[in-house]
Amino acid sequence: MFYTDFILRIALSLTLGFLIGLERQLTGHPAGIRINVLICMGTSFFTLFPMLYGSDQVFRVGSSIISGVVFLYSGVIFKDRGTVRGMNIAATLWCTAAIGILASTGMYAMAITAATILIGSNLILRPFARKFHPITSSDESEKQYRISVTCQEKAEQDIRLLLINSNSCKTLFLNNLESGDVVGDKVEIVAEYCSVGKSKNNILEGIVGQVLVIPEVISAGWEVL
Numbered sequence: 001m002f003y004t005d006f007i008l009r010i011a012l013s014l015t016l017g018f019l020i021g022l023e024r025q026l027t028g029h030p031a032g033i034r035i036n037v038l039i040c041m042g043t044s045f046f047t048l049f050p051m052l053y054g055s056d057q058v059f060r061v062g063s064s065i066i067s068g069v070v071f072l073y074s075g076v077i078f079k080d081r082g083t084v085r086g087m088n089i090a091a092t093l094w095c096t097a098a099i100g101i102l103a104s105t106g107m108y109a110m111a112i113t114a115a116t117i118l119i120g121s122n123l124i125l126r127p128f129a130r131k132f133h134p135i136t137s138s139d140e141s142e143k144q145y146r147i148s149v150t151c152q153e154k155a156e157q158d159i160r161l162l163l164i165n166s167n168s169c170k171t172l173f174l175n176n177l178e179s180g181d182v183v184g185d186k187v188e189i190v191a192e193y194c195s196v197g198k199s200k201n202n203i204l205e206g207i208v209g210q211v212l213v214i215p216e217v218i219s220a221g222w223e224v225l
Contacts (some may be wrong), residue, residue, distance in 0.1 A: 013044040013103040016115040043100035144225035153185040155216035163191040
């Protein structure tokens, strides 16, 4: 491989990574110009390395690169209150890595076409997808809840048993139950539950309502974690 070919392929990777990142940055996404340029150029460097030595292992290196960069995407995918975020960002970076491989193997037209399709898809499909709503609602994400009760010490055991046994329909699962002294003979009891599916607000309100009936209870409430 001539040095001019090396420069041309790296320059194309840099340019395409820049354009992909520019679209991401202008539309307000965290993974902007720098990360897309680095991923596109990085995959090109790894792909070009065996080619510089005349090796025929380019395809094996390409598959290893795609598998390896997946670990980078764990930094942009996270779970926020039961909702997984960052999937679109990670998918875009994955496509950017593939475009870097195309550019480094001399498939200039294909690399440019792929980058154009990627940028166009992110620009066009976003408003298009928002016009469609699911026919049926499905929520299988896990949610965390906390019930806090402040009461007199003599009612502690009764309230703990109530918090353990109040959910007879088994839609809430008790993860943790703690008690601690507050002031004088007052005790704070904290119960943490998890649930899968739709919101359990009515069930939580029912549990808190049962707790508030007890005369020794000073305050009680629940929250979503």
